Amino acid sequence: MGNGVLGLSVALELARRDSRLRIAVVGPRARTGAATPAAGAMLNCFGEVTQYTDRHPAAQARFALARRALDAWPDWLARLAEDAGGTDGGRALRNSHIPGTFVLLSARSGRITDRNFEALRLALVEYGEPHEAVDPADVPGLAPRPDARPLRALYLQREGTVDARRVLAALEAAATTHGVEFWPLTATALVADNETVRGIQLDDGRMLQATTVVVAAGSMSGELAATALPPGAVPPMLHGTGLAVLTRRENAGGVTRAVRTPNRAATCGLHVLPTSGGHYVGATSVITPQLSAGPELGVAHEMLRAACEQIDRQLAAAQVTAWLCGRRPIPLDGFPLLGPSRLLHGLIFATGTYRDGFHNSPAIARCIADTLLGATPPDKDLSWFTPERPPIQTMTVSQAIDEAVIHSIDAAYEHDLRLPALLGDTHLTDGLHQRAKDFHDHLPHPIALPPEIAISQLLLPARSPGEAQHLTWLSDYLHAAHQHHRPAEYATRQASHTATP
Numbered sequence: 114m115g116n117g118v119l120g121l122s123v124a125l126e127l128a129r130r131d132s133r134l135r136i137a138v139v140g141p142r143a144r145t146g147a148a149t150p151a152a153g154a155m156l157n158c159f160g161e162v163t164q165y166t167d168r169h170p171a172a173q174a175r176f177a178l179a180r181r182a183l184d185a186w187p188d189w190l191a192r193l194a195e196d197a198g199g200t201d202g203g204r205a206l207r208n209s210h211i212p213g214t215f216v217l218l219s220a221r222s223g224r225i226t227d228r229n230f231e232a233l234r235l236a237l238v239e240y241g242e243p244h245e246a247v248d249p250a251d252v253p254g255l256a257p258r259p260d261a262r263p264l265r266a267l268y269l270q271r272e273g274t275v276d277a278r279r280v281l282a283a284l285e286a287a288a289t290t291h292g293v294e295f296w297p298l299t300a301t302a303l304v305a306d307n308e309t310v311r312g313i314q315l316d317d318g319r320m321l322q323a324t325t326v327v328v329a330a331g332s333m334s335g336e337l338a339a340t341a342l343p344p345g346a347v348p349p350m351l352h353g354t355g356l357a358v359l360t361r362r363e364n365a366g367g368v369t370r371a372v373r374t375p376n377r378a379a380t381c382g383l384h385v386l387p388t389s390g391g392h393y394v395g396a397t398s399v400i401t402p403q404l405s406a407g408p409e410l411g412v413a414h415e416m417l418r419a420a421c422e423q424i425d426r427q428l429a430a431a432q433v434t435a436w437l438c439g440r441r442p443i444p445l446d447g448f449p450l451l452g453p454s455r456l457l458h459g460l461i462f463a464t465g466t467y468r469d470g471f472h473n474s475p476a477i478a479r480c481i482a483d484t485l486l487g488a489t490p491p492d493k494d495l496s497w498f499t500p501e502r503p504p505i506q507t508m509t510v511s512q513a514i515d516e517a518v519i520h521s522i523d524a525a526y527e528h529d530l531r532l533p534a535l536l537g538d539t540h541l542t543d544g545l546h547q548r549a550k551d552f553h554d555h556l557p558h559p560i561a562l563p564p565e566i567a568i569s570q571l572l573l574p575a576r577s578p579g580e581a582q583h584l585t586w587l588s589d590y591l592h593a594a595h596q597h598h599r600p601a602e603y604a605t606r607q608a609s610h611t612a613t614p
């Protein structure tokens with residue numbers, strides 16, 4: 114259920130392993146609002162490391178999955194190109210793969226970006242990942258404004274980028290070769306009885322019967338899961354709306370490898386990626402519980418300004434060839450939903466991958482296929498991502514509030530906040546703290562949210578009429594989650610792994 118990179122990768126992996134299986138991929142051809150066609154797609158594992166990566170076993174498990182994906186990509190791409198071979202797709206796919214990623218620490222960075230850069234560097238050393246520290250002046254095509262130039266740069270040899278749209282086309286071609294059927298329809302509900310999934314209801318009125326359903330409908334997965342699972346069982350899925358821009362340039366130049374910042378305060382890394390004839394500039398990220406009408410102009414403006422100032426001033430003269438908009442699937446606790454349902458036999462989740470689901474897709478496809486075919490014992494690490502779970506909390510509530518406030522202030526400075534030196538930012542920090550505390554005081558149960566999500570819940574609503582609505586929505590979920598998960602399980606799982614920032 115879902116025809117993005119995850120649905121297709123899982124289908125292909127299964128079809129390759131057992132040609133007797135009957136597999137159908139359900140999803141509308143247009144893929145409106147899907148994440149995959151909008152993705153960069155950076156194949157970044159170490160490039161995604163943040164200061165939080167080694168602080169909690171769930172974050173470490175996610176990082177281990179990303180390392181497996183990093184190892185898997187060369188072979189996965191080669192086989193994909195081969196399977197999609199008869200068409201031009203195979204060659205186009207191979208040509209679109211550009212190895213190597215430069216990670217820059219810009220003079221415009223705040224504390225969070227600094228910490229993430231350092232965490233990333235330490236992880237490279239710890240895991241013996243090939244990399245070099247380079248002089249930012251030597252990064253080919255880099256042309257920032259002098260006051261926004263990078264202070265430091267790292268080159269990650271094994272991490273690169275590929276054209277997501279070509280990967281989708283190749284996955285479809287390869288899956289077709291292996292006998293996968295395509296149903297270009299929308300699922301409206303899961304069908305289940307006797308604690309067993311029976312299939313899915315389709316928008317043309319038919320029911321597609323199935324002994325196994327893999328939920329891979331991106332940010333729409335939460336709504337679909339809710340048609341068969343009790344409220345509170347699975348952390349709710351939020352929509353991380355992202356905008357990116359494809360450009361073409363008349364004059365030669367620009368970066369020749371992926372160039373990115375580490376993940377920044379409250380958002381993902383700024384990046385400019387070479388494409389055939391131009392560049393991909395990405396990406397914004399605004400997380401909302403409900404579907405948003407689209408990316409916001411102000412956020413898009415900041416992203417484009419930062420790309421022109423910090424990476425390549427000549428981008429300002431490039432022509433826009435496409436605006437890409439997609440919704441990252443992000444569960445409330447920020448961790449993916451992977452593996453079998455504990456409540457409905459035959460239901461498997463492959464979703465909730467937020468900002469690195471494209472990179473992780475080969476590893477996720479393998480682990481879902483292993484689970485489904487019983488090939489290997491279940492991966493213990495991945496049990497963190499069991500879909501029916503209380504939200505994973507990696508900090509205490511007060512730590513989470515502190516972090517959210519630091520992220521907010523940092524994001525404001527990265528976007529040119531200027532306060533008179535006399536005043537300092539203490540008042541601002543205190544105000545945000547109070548606001549976050551007030552919000553938490555109104556919740557029926559405490560919850561430590563990841564900073565990006567805390568900010569979207571607590572602070573962004575300040576400029577929209579949705580604040581009360583968000584509070585009600587979160588309170589309803591917390592009530593339901595406490596009822597569904599035994600309170601003891603809820604408390605133990607949270608307390609025993611609370612990390613210290």
Ligand SMILES: Cc1cc2nc3c(=O)[nH]c(=O)nc-3n(C[C@H](O)[C@H](O)[C@H](O)COP(=O)(O)OP(=O)(O)OC[C@H]3O[C@@H](n4cnc5c(N)ncnc54)[C@H](O)[C@@H]3O)c2cc1C
Binds near residue numbers: 157440471
């Ligand atoms: C701007 C942007 C940039 C990104 N950059 C990167 C990157 O550089 N590297 C990286 O690793 N990740 C990146 N990501 C994240 C990555 O794209 C996602 O994690 C990943 O693509 C999620 O794949 P998916 O298949 O789960 O979801 P999606 O790609 O959203 O696919 C879900 C599919 O399900 C279909 N669907 C929805 N509802 C239904 C329904 N009811 N019935 C049937 N089908 C349905 C949709 O049409 C869609 O095709 C980026 C995301 C965005 C938005």
